[in-house]
Amino acid sequence: MNLDRFPRIDLCHAPTPLEFMPRLTQHLGGPQIWIKRDDCTGMALGGNKARKLEFLMGDALQQGADHVVTLGALQSNHVRQTAAAAARLGLACTVILEHRHPNPDPDYLHNGNVLLDSLLGADIVYRPGGTDMPAALTQVGEQLRAKGRRPYLIPSGGSNPVGTLGYVKAAQELLQQAQEKSLRLDHIVVASGSAGTHAGLVVGLAAQASTVPVQGFAVSQAAHLQHARVSTLALATAQTIGHLTPLAPEAIRVNADYLGAGYSIPTPAMVDAVQQVARLEGILLDPVYTGKAMAGLIDWVRRGHYRATENIVFIHTGGQAGLFGFCDTLSQSSPDHTPYMAPSRQEVL
Numbered sequence: 001m002n003l004d005r006f007p008r009i010d011l012c013h014a015p016t017p018l019e020f021m022p023r024l025t026q027h028l029g030g031p032q033i034w035i036k037r038d039d040c041t042g043m044a045l046g047g048n049k050a051r052k053l054e055f056l057m058g059d060a061l062q063q064g065a066d067h068v069v070t071l072g073a074l075q076s077n078h079v080r081q082t083a084a085a086a087a088r089l090g091l092a093c094t095v096i097l098e099h100r101h102p103n104p105d106p107d108y109l110h111n112g113n114v115l116l117d118s119l120l121g122a123d124i125v126y127r128p129g130g131t132d133m134p135a136a137l138t139q140v141g142e143q144l145r146a147k148g149r150r151p152y153l154i155p156s157g158g159s160n161p162v163g164t165l166g167y168v169k170a171a172q173e174l175l176q177q178a179q180e181k182s183l184r185l186d187h188i189v190v191a192s193g194s195a196g197t198h199a200g201l202v203v204g205l206a207a208q209a210s211t212v213p214v215q216g217f218a219v220s221q222a223a224h225l226q227h228a229r230v231s232t233l234a235l236a237t238a239q240t241i242g243h244l245t246p247l248a249p250e251a252i253r254v255n256a257d258y259l260g261a262g263y264s265i266p267t268p269a270m271v272d273a274v275q276q277v278a279r280l281e282g283i284l285l286d287p288v289y290t291g292k293a294m295a296g297l298i299d300w301v302r303r304g305h306y307r308a309t310e311n312i313v314f315i316h317t318g319g320q321a322g323l324f325g326f327c328d329t330l331s332q333s334s335p336d337h338t339p340y341m342a343p344s345r346q347e348v349l
């Protein structure tokens with residue numbers, strides 16, 4: 001499969017490392033757990049969106065765009081990485097942020113990704129929760145066009161078939177790394193949100209005749225809805241690259257048991273997973289995506305889903321900037337660790 005015919009701009013530090021997690025593996029006493037460090041893609045704190053933006057920005061430049069517009073939740077990592085990519089390429093950038101999470105924590109409103117969006121020079125437009133965000137994107141695009149700009153619109157999470165090519169390419173990279181390490185891949189585990197990462201991996205593996213199953217842990221909606229989202233995008237992406245062998249419905253695996261009350265709403269298992277991986281491996285996960293996906297993986301290992309000889313690769317999709325938007329939640333202790341008594345805000349003030 002050759003992706004060279006699609007315009008692409010180098011934005012990532014790649015290949016990202018594929019590392020063994022010895023202490024988490026030992027602690028859980030189950031399968032061998034590996035981690036693909038897509039938090040290390042490099043651009044403005046890294047993350048999975050950088051891979052999608054290589055193709056999206058390639059397309060934007062080919063179309064002669066001078067302005068990039070995208071959207072997301074307040075603490076969107078996609079928005080932050082898009083602002084960085086636009087800055088790097090000298091394009092103007094407008095981001096539309098939806099305040100959809102009922103979190104009044106001032107850090108959530110102003111710190112983390114929101115701080116970085118403004119540092120990176122993006123023009124920020126705020127919208128209340130429940131706004132029709134795709135319509136808002138179209139509207140901002142029209143306003144810019146009326147002013148003589150040439151805007152390039154990027155949907156939520158960069159998850160259209162163009163952005164998803166980034167993870168078709170990442171699947172090639174992962175298979176090659178595994179081959180170099182003589183590592184047999186038995187399972188891939190990933191957070192599944194706007195679905196480009198999950199769908200791209202599935203299509204990229206299928207296009208290389210790999211049958212390694214990709215388990216998505218849904219972080220924003222019920223499993224049947226997420227299954228439909230991933231399937232639709234996988235089909236469109238497969239058509240884009242000309243891979244016409246149909247994907248079986250079983251090729252898309254989604255579990256939503258670790259989503260909790262909804263997108264970006266913390267769960268105790270997420271907090272525990274973030275703390276365990278930090279304390280056992282010195283690796284920072286994020287509270288919205290990888291923390292919940294890792295909570296799923298940890299629980300599945302405990303429930304005996306995997307054999308000790310199996311190799312699991314967890315895709316670390318990044319998102320650490322979001323940690324700073326969840327200070328209150330994450331400074332709580334987990335039951336099996338010495339409590340950390342964070343001073344209350346009042347005490348500090």
Ligand SMILES: *Cc1c(COP(=O)(O)O)cnc(C)c1O
Binds near residue numbers: 047157193196318
């Ligand atoms: C966006 C994002 C995801 C989800 O990827 P999708 O392609 O949107 O499904 C996972 N982890 C992090 C940190 C993200 O920012």
